[in-house]
Amino acid sequence: MRTLNRLLLAGLFTITPLTVMAADDAPSADPDVTIRTEGDKTIQEYRQNGFLYAIKVTPKGGKPYFLVRADGTDANFIRSDQPDMLIPSWKIFEWK
Numbered sequence: 001m002r003t004l005n006r007l008l009l010a011g012l013f014t015i016t017p018l019t020v021m022a023a024d025d026a027p028s029a030d031p032d033v034t035i036r037t038e039g040d041k042t043i044q045e046y047r048q049n050g051f052l053y054a055i056k057v058t059p060k061g062g063k064p065y066f067l068v069r070a071d072g073t074d075a076n077f078i079r080s081d082q083p084d085m086l087i088p089s090w091k092i093f094e095w096k
Helices: 002-025
Strands: 032-038 041-048 051-059 065-069 077-079
Touching: none
Parallel strands: none
Antiparallel strands: 032 041, 041 051, 051 065, 065 077
């Protein structure tokens, strides 16, 4: 009986770290929100598992608007309230 209890206790100790590691790797349901200020605008970046999917821009004294990805692959964003509006994304400098 004592041997069985020791085996069960040893099994419990070996399984516990595995369940903790599995819980850490699970994707989160809540987005990560980064808030920063640029000039007179407040910018909130919404990320899900490290993927930037939306940006909320709140100008000082203006109406907030969202920038969402035009497609799911590259960094082309469009305004959600004006999808036909073009947002420039030029590369001016690149350091190698």
